[in-house]
Amino acid sequence: MPPSSIDILTITVAALSEPVKLGQLVGYDGAPAGVGDPVLGVAKYDAETGRPVAVVTCGVVEMKAASNIAVGDLVYADAAGNPTSVGNANPFGFAIQGGGTGDRIAVLLK
Numbered sequence: 001m002p003p004s005s006i007d008i009l010t011i012t013v014a015a016l017s018e019p020v021k022l023g024q025l026v027g028y029d030g031a032p033a034g035v036g037d038p039v040l041g042v043a044k045y046d047a048e049t050g051r052p053v054a055v056v057t058c059g060v061v062e063m064k065a066a067s068n069i070a071v072g073d074l075v076y077a078d079a080a081g082n083p084t085s086v087g088n089a090n091p092f093g094f095a096i097q098g099g100g101t102g103d104r105i106a107v108l109l110k
Contacts, residue, residue: 004106009058010044019048023063024081025092026055032081039077039092041109058109060096065105070098075107083107 018031027033047053066082076087097106
């Protein structure tokens with residue numbers, strides 16, 4: 001299955017506390033999610049501090065893997081706000097298409 005995106009629910013974070021990049025994980029605090037942080041969703045575009053950003057909170061998103069991720073793996077935020085299979089707290093979804101580090105994968109947000 002090729003990577004694809006299906007936005008079921010997108011919300012707007014009114015004012016970011018830190019800048020985010022397209023495809024970066026966003027936490028409930030309006031900043032990029034880090035290791036162990038709860039994840040609100042995935043940024044739909046780049047946005048600067050204090051600006052609003054649309055965040056996909058439910059659906060399938062295409063993301064760049066920060067580690068090797070197999071189909072069915074739970075995914076977590078890494079220190080840069082990218083998906084990794086390494087973690088033990090606050091998984092934000094699972095891989096429906098896996099890949100190696102740097103590959104585009106598909107994640108079903110939960």
